[in-house]
Amino acid sequence: MSNKNSNSYIIIYTCILTIACGTILYLAASFLKPAQDANIELDRKKKILSTIIKLDKTWTPAKVEETYNSRVKGYVVDFSGKVLENVNVETVNIDAEYKKPAKERQYPVYEITSESNPNETEFYVIAGSGKGLWDKISAFISLKNDLATINGIVFSHKAETPGLGARITDDEAVYSRYAGKTIFEGENIAPIVMKKGEGNDYSNDPHAVDGMSGATKTAIGVNDMLADYLTAYESFIKSKKSKI
Amino acid sequence: MSTSTATQTEVKPKSESLFSKKNRKLLTDPLDGNNPITVQVLGICSALAVTVQMEPAFWMSVALTFVTAFSNLIISLLRNTIPSRIRIIVQLSIVSLFVILVDQILKAYVYDISKTLSVFVGLIITNCIVMGRLEAYAMANKPLPSFIDGLGNGLGYGLILMIVAFFRELLGSGSVFGFKVFEAAGIPFIGNGVMMIPAGACIVVGLLIWAQRARNGYTEAE
Numbered sequence: 001m002s003n004k005n006s007n008s009y010i011i012i013y014t015c016i017l018t019i020a021c022g023t024i025l026y027l028a029a030s031f032l033k034p035a036q037d038a039n040i041e042l043d044r045k046k047k048i049l050s051t052i053i054k055l056d057k058t059w060t061p062a063k064v065e066e067t068y069n070s071r072v073k074g075y076v077v078d079f080s081g082k083v084l085e086n087v088n089v090e091t092v093n094i095d096a097e098y099k100k101p102a103k104e105r106q107y108p109v110y111e112i113t114s115e116s117n118p119n120e121t122e123f124y125v126i127a128g129s130g131k132g133l134w135d136k137i138s139a140f141i142s143l144k145n146d147l148a149t150i151n152g153i154v155f156s157h158k159a160e161t162p163g164l165g166a167r168i169t170d171d172e173a174v175y176s177r178y179a180g181k182t183i184f185e186g187e188n189i190a191p192i193v194m195k196k197g198e199g200n201d202y203s204n205d206p207h208a209v210d211g212m213s214g215a216t217k218t219a220i221g222v223n224d225m226l227a228d229y230l231t232a233y234e235s236f237i238k239s240k241k242s243k244i
Numbered sequence: 245m246s247t248s249t250a251t252q253t254e255v256k257p258k259s260e261s262l263f264s265k266k267n268r269k270l271l272t273d274p275l276d277g278n279n280p281i282t283v284q285v286l287g288i289c290s291a292l293a294v295t296v297q298m299e300p301a302f303w304m305s306v307a308l309t310f311v312t313a314f315s316n317l318i319i320s321l322l323r324n325t326i327p328s329r330i331r332i333i334v335q336l337s338i339v340s341l342f343v344i345l346v347d348q349i350l351k352a353y354v355y356d357i358s359k360t361l362s363v364f365v366g367l368i369i370t371n372c373i374v375m376g377r378l379e380a381y382a383m384a385n386k387p388l389p390s391f392i393d394g395l396g397n398g399l400g401y402g403l404i405l406m407i408v409a410f411f412r413e414l415l416g417s418g419s420v421f422g423f424k425v426f427e428a429a430g431i432p433f434i435g436n437g438v439m440m441i442p443a444g445a446c447i448v449v450g451l452l453i454w455a456q457r458a459r460n461g462y463t464e465a466e
Binding site: 024 | 325326328329330333334338340341345348349353355359363
């Protein structure tokens with residue numbers, strides 16, 4: 001074993017190295033998991049609230065929790081719009097659901113009550129997931145209580161190009177373009193489309209928003225995601241709409 | 245593995261104090277005269293990507309300094325046991341170990357920052373500065389100087405990152421560490437779009453290299 005370049009030495013060396021590294025990472029991962037899960041959960045709540053309120057630095061985790069718990073009620077629906085009573089909305093992973101066929105997915109819905117009247121639903125938040133240019137993207141979309149007008153939209157992405165496609169999450173000028181657009185054309189769902197090219201005025205078109213220069217592929221991903229999920233939520237939205 | 249340590253051959257058996265001139269030089273050299281970004285032009289990718297704002301740049305610097313310092317230390321401790329045929333793989337495993345640890349810690353304690361840095365923390369694994377220091381220094385030197393060398397190079401990288409991020413955030417978004425300075429001073433401000441995109445970092449890094457070379461009287465070898 002004294003020969004460092006012998007095959008047996010190398011094999012034993014790599015085995016020990018692998019086991020040592022693996023053990024350290026396993027211990028670190030299991031130790032840090034609760035804190036990470038709490039962060040992910042808080043992030044989800046923040047995103048849902050961000051579709052209706054601009055969260056600035058005064059929004060401490062405690063304030064987010066408090067507002068979420070007092071105003072947001074989540075439940076899960078299926079493709080036909082039926083509420084799935086025995087599924088906990090907190091456990092639904094929209095990215096994992098996206099991989100299933102549309103008719104088999106579970107769709108989370110969050111109703112946000114009015115600040116002044118806790119019995120009145122002011123916004124309906126639906127979720128979406130899809131593919132961006134490099135990796136997955138997802139969104140929370142809040143609809144006003146007419147269930148047709150978009151109030152706000154919050155995107156997240158994993159690896160879109162910083163400064164280009166990543167603008168869907170960090171550039172307010174981009175995601176605020178969706179506010180006020182409508183998802184209905186007569187009786188049917190009409191998804192919002194982000195157009196190619198930037199700097200055009202679509203304020204008169206209720207179904208189109210201005211594009212992102214240099215991020216056409218990300219925009220295509222966003223368009224596909226919205227088309228996919230607005231269609232998937234169609235039954236739910238229509239049945240809710242018929243009751244108001 | 246205890247048998248292999250017997251074959252250890254130390255080049256410099258004399259012990260040195262922590263703040264000896266040589267050790268101090270190890271720490272300060274990479275800050276200026278031998279800076280990994282502006283002189284060796286390594287680690288440019290992340291320097292362009294995470295310098296739009298100062299806060300992510302700061303955490304990126306901390307992450308990289310941690311990784312270079314500790315992987316240098318561990319590789320230096322192991323240097324006499326590492327079979328030369330697989331030394332790059334061993335180095336990579338150690339670097340990956342620390343990078344994953346940093347990534348997990350950021351996710352657990354500064355989640356928003358870890359989202360901003362996204363893939364770039366993972367990409368420290370392939371950062372030339374880390375591998376460069378392991379191969380060039382830690383494989384042939386004692387643990388303490390190696391640790392200091394890693395620390396110095398991490399700080400040298402961090403220094404440039406912070407300078408670049410300062411200019412990009414100031415000129416691009418009119419703020420320093422998220423504090424709107426122009427707004428606070430009551431000066432009307434229009435953000436410079438170039439500073440928001442990676443090209444802005446290229447320009448700032450270029451100007452920095454120019455300023456540094458002019459000051460240090462550097463000339464390109466003929």
